[in-house]
Structures are given as structure tokens and as C-alpha cells.
Amino acid sequence: MTSRVTLVSPATSPSLRQARFYDGDSLDDAGAARARSAAGSLRAASRVLSSASPRCRDTAGALGLDAVEAAELAPLDMGRWRGRTLEEVAAAEPESVGRWLADPGWAAHGGESVREVCDRVGNWLETARDTEGRTVAVVEPEVVRAAVVHVLGLPPAAFWRLDVEPLTATELSGRAGRWNLRLGRPLAAP
Structure with a gap:
């Protein structure tokens, strides 16, 4: 049995354009229009999931997908840094930012560590491998990064060395104990 998982990164939002740690904002007008124009560009799926974040739910809706929220696909919890830019945090807590970028197990910002999100997403992928058919999941860029790290x-x-562009598809196919990967296909009007 081959399992197919397509991870779709959300369209743009103000926090993404301003390089702020995600604060729960929705899509901006340009992002919503781009997502609507890409509706119909994904193959039909037997299961459609979404991160609980508003921009992922809104992207799924604009793509014409009826997605169910999946807790395992939640965005990286940034704790007290939520809503701030990396530049602001680096100015206020330079040692903390340096350690956070260098040590995947560190989460002194009060949220989730990179290692924790990688483990959470990796565990989800291992259960997804046993799911017949195609799964489409609209998820935050850090969930895509964690999936690539895992597979x-x-x-x-x-x-942190993996860049995920807005409104792109990362496609995984799993079988015989391994995954194959296709990165960053832009979603465009069909």
C-alpha cells in the first residue's frame, strides 16, 4: 500500500509579510485572492486536514477544501515571542535567540522546541503512512519543515535551513518503511 500526503503551506498573511512569529492573523487580501485562484489545483483526496491556525483554515477554504482540524499538525508554539519579529526578540534577548536557533531542544520562550515539533509531526506521519489513499493537509511552514526533517x-x-514558500505543495509518498519527497510545487490556477 502506498500512502500519499500533500502538505500545503498557507497563503500570505500580515505576520508572514512582516516576518513576525505567527500571532493568529488571517490571510491578507493578496494571499486570499491567490489561494482562490489556485482552487482546483490539488488532486482529490480521501482525507483533508488543516492546522488549527486561522491562515491555514482560510487557505483551505479559499482552495475549496473542506478540511478537518488536526491537533498533531498545530503550528510551532512560540510562547512569549508570539507576534513579535525576530529582530525585536533578538534585540531584547540576543542570547536566547542564538541558543534557540542552535539548540533544537531549547524552548525557554515558554513554547515548543524544534525537536518537539519534529517529533510530533514525525509521529503523525508514521500513522499517516498506514492510511490508504491521498491526504491533503494545509499546514504552517514549520510543520512542512518538520515533515521534511523526518522523512x-x-x-x-x-x-531552520529549510525554506517553505507560501502556497506551495510538498508531496510525500510512503511505502515499505520509507518516504519519497517532492518539494515546493507552487499552486496555480488549474
Whole structure:
């Protein structure tokens, strides 16, 4: 049995454009229009999931997908840094930011560590491998990063070296104890 999982990154939002740690905002007008124009560009799926974040739910809706929220696909919890830019946090807590970027197990911001999100998403992928058919999941970029780290067996330190563009599809196919990966296909009007 081959399991197919397509991870779709959300369209743009104000926090994404301003390089702020996600604060729960919705799509901006341009992001919503781009997502609506890409409706119908994904293959039909037997299961459609979404991160609980508003921009993922809104992206799914704009793509014409009726998604069910999946707790395992939640965004990385940024704790007290939520809503702030990396520049602001680095100015206020330079040692903390340096350690956070270098140590995947560190989460002194009061949220979730990179290692924790990689483990959570990796565990979800292992259960998804046993799911027949195609799954489409609209998820935050850090969930896509964590999935790539898992399927390639990369160390969690590689997490920050992976860029995920808005409104792209990362496609995974799993069988015989391994995953294959296709990265960053832009979603466009069919």
C-alpha cells in the first residue's frame, strides 16, 4: 500500500509579510485572492486536514477544501515571542535567540522546541503512512519543515535551513518503511 500526503503551506498573511512569529492573523487580501485562484489545483483526496491556525483554515477554504482540524499538525508554539519579529526578540534577548536557533531542544520562550515539533509531526506521519489513499493537509511552514526533517532522517538542527514558500505543495509518498519527497510545487490556477 502506498500512502500519499500533500502538505500545503498557507497563503500570505500580515505576520508572514512582516516576518513576525505567527500571532493568529488571517490571510491578507493578496494571499486570499491567490489561494482562490489556485482552487482546483490539488488532486482529490480521501482525507483533508488543516492546522488549527486561522491562515491555514482560510487557505483551505479559499482552495475549496473542506478540511478537518488536526491537533498533531498545530503550528510551532512560540510562547512569549508570539507576534513579535525576530529582530525585536533578538534585540531584547540576543542570547536566547542564538541558543534557540542552535539548540533544537531549547524552548525557554515558554513554547515548543524544534525537536518537539519534529517529533510530533514525525509521529503523525508514521500513522499517516498506514492510511490508504491521498491526504491533503494545509499546514504552517514549520510543520512542512518538520515533515521534511523526518522523512529524510535529517537532524533537527537542519529545521531552520529549510525554506517553505507560501502556497506551495510538498508531496510525500510512503511505502515499505520509507518516504519519497517532492518539494515546493507552487499552486496555480488549474
